Amino acid sequence: MVILQAIIDGILVGGFYALMACGLTLVFGVMEIVNFAQGILVVLGAYLSYALYSHLRVDPFLSLLITIPGMFLVGIAVYWTMIKPIGQDRVIMSLLTMFAVGTIIEGILDLVFTSNLVQTSTSYENSSLRVGPLIFPYVYLYAFAMSAVLLGGLYLLLYRTRFGRSLRAAMQNTTAARLVGINTDWVSAFTLGIGVGLAAAGGMVFGLTNSFDAASSYDLISRLLAIVIFGGFGSLGGALIASIVMLVIEDVVAVVWSPTWGQTTFYIVLIIILLLRPQGLMGRRAVRAQ
Amino acid sequence: MTATEVTPVGAAAPEHIPYELPRPARWGGTGLLLAVLVLFPLVFPNPAVTSIGVFTMIYLTAACGWNIFSGYSGYISIGHAAYYGIGQYTVALLAMHLKVPAGWDTFGLLPAAGLVSAVAAVPIGFLLLRVRKHTFIVLTIAVMFILQLLAFNLTSWTNGSGGLELPIATWQGSFFNEPFYYVGLVAAVAACAVSWWVRRSKYGLGLLSIRDDEDRARGLGIRATRTKLTAYAISAFFVGVAGGLYGPFVGSVYPQFGFDPNFDLAVAVLVFVGGIGTLAGPVIGTLLLIPLQQYFYLQFGNANLYLIAYGVLFVIILRLLPAGIAPSIIRMWRWFLLNRRRAAAAAAAGAGAPGPAAVVAAEAKQVKP
Numbered sequence: 118m119v120i121l122q123a124i125i126d127g128i129l130v131g132g133f134y135a136l137m138a139c140g141l142t143l144v145f146g147v148m149e150i151v152n153f154a155q156g157i158l159v160v161l162g163a164y165l166s167y168a169l170y171s172h173l174r175v176d177p178f179l180s181l182l183i184t185i186p187g188m189f190l191v192g193i194a195v196y197w198t199m200i201k202p203i204g205q206d207r208v209i210m211s212l213l214t215m216f217a218v219g220t221i222i223e224g225i226l227d228l229v230f231t232s233n234l235v236q237t238s239t240s241y242e243n244s245s246l247r248v249g250p251l252i253f254p255y256v257y258l259y260a261f262a263m264s265a266v267l268l269g270g271l272y273l274l275l276y277r278t279r280f281g282r283s284l285r286a287a288m289q290n291t292t293a294a295r296l297v298g299i300n301t302d303w304v305s306a307f308t309l310g311i312g313v314g315l316a317a318a319g320g321m322v323f324g325l326t327n328s329f330d331a332a333s334s335y336d337l338i339s340r341l342l343a344i345v346i347f348g349g350f351g352s353l354g355g356a357l358i359a360s361i362v363m364l365v366i367e368d369v370v371a372v373v374w375s376p377t378w379g380q381t382t383f384y385i386v387l388i389i390i391l392l393l394r395p396q397g398l399m400g401r402r403a404v405r406a407q
Numbered sequence: 408m409t410a411t412e413v414t415p416v417g418a419a420a421p422e423h424i425p426y427e428l429p430r431p432a433r434w435g436g437t438g439l440l441l442a443v444l445v446l447f448p449l450v451f452p453n454p455a456v457t458s459i460g461v462f463t464m465i466y467l468t469a470a471c472g473w474n475i476f477s478g479y480s481g482y483i484s485i486g487h488a489a490y491y492g493i494g495q496y497t498v499a500l501l502a503m504h505l506k507v508p509a510g511w512d513t514f515g516l517l518p519a520a521g522l523v524s525a526v527a528a529v530p531i532g533f534l535l536l537r538v539r540k541h542t543f544i545v546l547t548i549a550v551m552f553i554l555q556l557l558a559f560n561l562t563s564w565t566n567g568s569g570g571l572e573l574p575i576a577t578w579q580g581s582f583f584n585e586p587f588y589y590v591g592l593v594a595a596v597a598a599c600a601v602s603w604w605v606r607r608s609k610y611g612l613g614l615l616s617i618r619d620d621e622d623r624a625r626g627l628g629i630r631a632t633r634t635k636l637t638a639y640a641i642s643a644f645f646v647g648v649a650g651g652l653y654g655p656f657v658g659s660v661y662p663q664f665g666f667d668p669n670f671d672l673a674v675a676v677l678v679f680v681g682g683i684g685t686l687a688g689p690v691i692g693t694l695l696l697i698p699l700q701q702y703f704y705l706q707f708g709n710a711n712l713y714l715i716a717y718g719v720l721f722v723i724i725l726r727l728l729p730a731g732i733a734p735s736i737i738r739m740w741r742w743f744l745l746n747r748r749r750a751a752a753a754a755a756a757g758a759g760a761p762g763p764a765a766v767v768a769a770e771a772k773q774v775k776p
Binding site: 145151199202203208209210212213214216217218219220221223224225227228335339342343345346350377378380381384385387388391392395396397 | 483485534537538540541542544545546548549550552553556557559560668672675676679712713714715716717718719721722725726729
């Protein structure tokens with residue numbers, strides 16, 4: 118029963134990790150850039166929701182109506198100012214650029230919010246739904262529902278709209294997409310906006326369920342990158358499965374063995390998987406050259 | 408595999424212009440730099456200044472070491488803090504269990520720190536080098552975090568988050584930094600010498616050909632895995648030595664400062680700014696950025712503004728000099744040579760040849776970054 122509870126916890130938490138990881142993998146799929154700042158952007162989202170709640174008493178879930186569009190614009194601005202001017206050697210240069218952007222954001226967050234740990238605490242923070250011996254904290258249930266809605270929306274956007282078709286075309290082959298008249302610059306800018314917007318949503322939940330400061334971003338980004346690699350770069354389904362698998366493994370190991378070994382176990386599973394399938398669960402195999 | 412791969416000859420250029428500064432400038436510059444570095448603590452004995460010097464030497468060793476693998480093979484590792492941490496823990500644990508007295512004796516443990524790192528790098532590298540490009544980058548970070556978590560969790564060995572104390576050297580006040588500085592300088596010079604040797608050797612050519620096109624290099628008979636793995640172990644050695652120097656200098660070892668994600672990126676940044684895959688790049692990048700970073704750190708207090716200033720500076724450098732400082736200098740020098748030759752040719756035979764801008768542009772296209 119303890120293990121069942123751990124599995125349920127893992128699935129619920131995995132839901133919102135999937136949001137953040139999808140943002141990362143989508144951006145990579147379209148632009149071939151590794152958004153190393155995703156960790157600190159999640160923390161930025163967490164701080165925004167925290168500030169809106171503690172100063173204006175806006176419910177964290179409602180605050181998404183403000184933070185997601187705001188962060189979307191941040192993403193677009195970052196694309197035009199930072200990513201677009203990069204010419205050659207995009208993977209590496211973008212990684213370094215996004216690291217620099219992350220450093221700047223980290224410095225600003227430290228300056229504004231100091232380095233004390235904070236947590237968004239709501240009225241329903243400690244209440245939970247009990248089904249027999251199993252416990253479902255409301256925060257996680259709401260977060261899971263929100264993640265499902267947002268991921269569903271993302272699915273509709275990608276597979277049922279004209280923009281989604283352009284985005285998938287850019288993902289398959291940027292040059293060919295440009296040849297058939299798709300403005301790949303705007304598609305890329307919107308994609309980065311969506312990725313950063315998803316980071317805002319994930320960050321809100323992160324701030325609700327963890328105490329955090331700007332330095333939490335390192336732990337976050339290493340987990341997110343691991344999830345994205347595990348699922349296969351550029352694969353949304355892979356990111357979804359990988360997030361849930363990772364969190365379930367972590368929670369189960371934490372229960373049956375010791376909480377300190379949960380994350381280590383996940384990384385070890387990651388390495389074993391990659392030895393068998395270097396492209397990750399659902400990634401495309403790299404073709405020639407490095 | 409011919410020697411032309413090291414200094415590609417511009418086919419578009421009617422005359423060959425070397426991709427290096429002239430020999431007197433190279434050797435003279437190296438000698439001058441070495442003299443300045445040797446005399447530096449004697450001229451500025453202020454402990455605050457020499458401590459910046461020590462950090463610079465530690466990072467110089469690490470950056471040169473990192474460049475031997477990531478610069479020459481094209482596999483970017485941002486997990487080399489793994490070996491920085493291993494080096495620190497090796498020195499701390501050996502000093503503790505062998506009861507090595509503080510002071511000069513701890514420097515005797517540096518080769519051990521390097522060797523343990525290099526030995527650890529062989530199985531890790533064997534696993535990691537099966538994947539390429541961004542997957543490799545991310546896996547190196549993952550390995551670094553695994554080791555950090557192990558350092559946190561193997562409490563009986565590493566004392567977990569409590570960290571390990573190292574015996575503090577008993578050197579008096581103002582003299583405290585100098586031994587670290589000079590040992591660091593020796594380590595850095597050794598790292599640069601190995602880097603130089605690799606760059607000039609047949610082994611290094613194999614490594615560079617892997618960077619340019621790994622599958623073709625394999626086809627030409629390079630034993631790619633072995634070549635990459637050796638370079639990985641060599642670079643781990645020097646990063647381990649840097650860690651072994653850092654531990655005794657600050658007097659303690661903690662998982663989050665030993666296996667430090669900031670270190671990973673700092674080293675990559677230094678080399679990128681200086682010019683990745685070049686001999687002088689890591690040296691220029693480190694000598695420029697680490698003193699600046701330490702100055703910002705001292706100037707702006709413990710965080711915040713320092714991070715912002717550093718980040719902004721980094722963005723500016725990436726934007727202005729995407730190829731790095733060393734390649735930009737070389738490019739300017741070639742531009743100058745070409746202009747001079749054109750002027751001489753024009754004076755001798757009148758105009759008619761394509762302009763220097765066109766030739767440099769045509770050559771630049773052929774050079775892989």
